[in-house]
Amino acid sequence: MVHGRVSRLSVHDVRFPTSLGGHGSDAMHTDPDYSAAYVVLETDAEDGLKGYGITFTLGRGTEVVVCAVNALAPHVLNKALGDIVGDFRGFYRQLTSDGQLRWIGPEKGVVHLATAAVLNAVWDLWAKQEGKPLWKLLVDMDPRTLVSCIDFRYITDVLTEEEACEILRQSQVGKKEREEQMLAHGYPAYTTSCAWLGYPDATLKELCSEALKDGWTRFKVKVGADLQDDIRRCRLIRNMIGPEKTLMMDANQRWDVPEAVEWMTKLAEFKPLWIEEPTSPDDILGHAAISKALAPLGIGVATGEQCHNRVIFKQLLQAKALKFLQIDSCRLGSVNENLSVLLMAKKFEIPVCPHAGGVGLCELVQHLIMFDFISVSASLQDRMCEYVDHLHEHFKYPVLIREASYMPPKDAGYSTEMKEDSVKRHRYPDGEVWKKLLTAQGN
Numbered sequence: 127m128v129h130g131r132v133s134r135l136s137v138h139d140v141r142f143p144t145s146l147g148g149h150g151s152d153a154m155h156t157d158p159d160y161s162a163a164y165v166v167l168e169t170d171a172e173d174g175l176k177g178y179g180i181t182f183t184l185g186r187g188t189e190v191v192v193c194a195v196n197a198l199a200p201h202v203l204n205k206a207l208g209d210i211v212g213d214f215r216g217f218y219r220q221l222t223s224d225g226q227l228r229w230i231g232p233e234k235g236v237v238h239l240a241t242a243a244v245l246n247a248v249w250d251l252w253a254k255q256e257g258k259p260l261w262k263l264l265v266d267m268d269p270r271t272l273v274s275c276i277d278f279r280y281i282t283d284v285l286t287e288e289e290a291c292e293i294l295r296q297s298q299v300g301k302k303e304r305e306e307q308m309l310a311h312g313y314p315a316y317t318t319s320c321a322w323l324g325y326p327d328a329t330l331k332e333l334c335s336e337a338l339k340d341g342w343t344r345f346k347v348k349v350g351a352d353l354q355d356d357i358r359r360c361r362l363i364r365n366m367i368g369p370e371k372t373l374m375m376d377a378n379q380r381w382d383v384p385e386a387v388e389w390m391t392k393l394a395e396f397k398p399l400w401i402e403e404p405t406s407p408d409d410i411l412g413h414a415a416i417s418k419a420l421a422p423l424g425i426g427v428a429t430g431e432q433c434h435n436r437v438i439f440k441q442l443l444q445a446k447a448l449k450f451l452q453i454d455s456c457r458l459g460s461v462n463e464n465l466s467v468l469l470m471a472k473k474f475e476i477p478v479c480p481h482a483g484g485v486g487l488c489e490l491v492q493h494l495i496m497f498d499f500i501s502v503s504a505s506l507q508d509r510m511c512e513y514v515d516h517l518h519e520h521f522k523y524p525v526l527i528r529e530a531s532y533m534p535p536k537d538a539g540y541s542t543e544m545k546e547d548s549v550k551r552h553r554y555p556d557g558e559v560w561k562k563l564l565t566a567q568g569n
C-alpha cells in the first residue's frame with residue numbers, strides 16, 4: 127500500500143562532459159553536455175524508500191530547470207503519497223495550473239521539464255512502494271485507475287476518458303502472452319550511437335562495424351548541416367550495413383519546409399525509413415507538407431522529442447503530419463501525459479518509436495514502450511525504441527540490451543536512480559569532474 131508524506135525534495139544539477147567526445151552532437155546541438163535536473167523525494171515513512179526523477183537537459187540549461195523544480199516544490203512537500211496518486215489527475219493539474227508559474231508555460235518549456243522531473247520521481251516512488259518495475263505497475267493497473275492519471279483537458283475532441291478506457295479494455299485480450307513475449311525476447315531497438323554528427327568518419331566506421339557484430343540491424347544517422355557531408359556519411363553507413371538493414375535520418379529541426387523536401391530528395395537514394403525533426407517542432411502544418419512531399423519517395427516523417435505536450439501531438443495526428451511518433455519520457459509531463467499520447471497514437475494507428483538520445487532516457491522510456499506493447503498497441507509492426515550507448519554506468523538499474531532488444535527491467539521503480547558517487551562527482555560546478563575541467567579551462 128502507498129504510504130508516507132513527502133518530507134523533502136532536493137534537486138541536483140548533474141552534468142556529463144559528453145561534448146568533449148562529440149557524443150550526442152547533431153545539426154543544432156553541436157556541443158551537448160548530457161545533463162539532468164535530478165530530483166530526490168524523501169518521505170517520513172519508515173521504509174526509507176526514496177523517489178528519483180530526472181529530466182534531460184544540456185549543460186547550462188540545467189540550472190534554469192533546477193530553479194523551476196524548486197519553484198514547484200511547495201506543491202509536493204508535506205503531501206501524502208496516497209493523496210497524490212489517489213487523485214493523480216488532480217495533482218498533475220495542480221502542478222501544471224499554478225496560477226503564477228503557468229504563465230511561463232503553460233505545459234511547455236522549462237516549467238514543463240521541471241514538472242516531468244518531479245512527477246517522474248513520484249512514479250518511481252509509487253512503483254518502489256508497490257515492489258514493481260514501473261512498466262508492470264502500469265500493466266497491472268485496471269483501465270479505470272490508469273485513465274484517472276490522465277488530464278484529458280484539451281484533447282477530448284479526439285480522445286475521451288470513456289474511449290481511452292475502451293481502448294485499454296480491448297487490449298486486455300492477449301495481454302498475458304504479450305508480457306511473456308517481452309520477458310522472453312524484449313522490445314526491438316535501434317542504435318543512434320554510431321553516427322553522431324561530430325564523429326569523424328573513422329569513428330563512424332569503427333562504431334558501425336562493432337554494432338553490426340553486436341547484432342544491430344537498425345541505425346540512425348545525424349544529418350542536416352552540410353549536404354555533401356551528409357551524402358558521404360550516409361553512403362558510408364549504407365554501404366556498411368547493406369541494402370536490407372534499416373536506416374533513419376535525424377535533422378534536429380535544422381531546415382525550413384522547402385529546404386527539408388529538397389535536401390531529403392537528395393538523400394533518398396540511401397533509402398531512409400524516416401526523416402526525424404526536419405523542421406521546427408512547433409510547425410504542425412510544415413510537418414504535414416513535408417510528409418506529403420516525401421511520401422512518394424517512401425520516406426516517413428518522425429517527430430516528438432521536442433513536442434511540448436499532448437496538444438501538439440494531437441494536432442500532428444489530426445493533420446497527418448507524422449508517420450512515426452516519438453514520445454519522450456522527460457519532455458512531456460511524465461507518465462501521466464505520455465499515457466494520453468500513447469492512447470491517441472493507438473486511436474490514429476500511428477506507431478510509437480520513443481526518443482532516448484540523452485542521459486537516462488533509455489532507462490525511463492523502456493518502461494513506457496513495454497507498457498504500450500502489452501496494454502495499448504499490442505503490435506510491434508513498424509515499431510522500435512531508440513538506444514544510445516552512453517552513461518548507463520551511472521545508473522543503479524541500467525538498461526539491459528540483448529540481441530538489439532531492450533529486456534524488461536525487473537527491479538522495482540522507474541530505473542531513474544543514479545549511483546550516489548556518480549551524482550557527487552558530476553554535480554555542477556562543485557563535483558570533482560567539473561572542478562578539474564573548469565580549472566583546466568582557467569575558470
Ligand SMILES: C[C@H](O)[C@@H](O)CC(=O)C(=O)O
Pocket residue numbers: 149150151152155158318376378431481482483484512
Ligand atoms: C542532443 C541530443 O543528443 C539529440 O541529438 C538526440 C536526438 O535527436 C535523438 O536521439 O534522436
Ligand SMILES: [Mg+2]
Pocket residue numbers: 376378402403431481483
Ligand atoms: Mg532526434
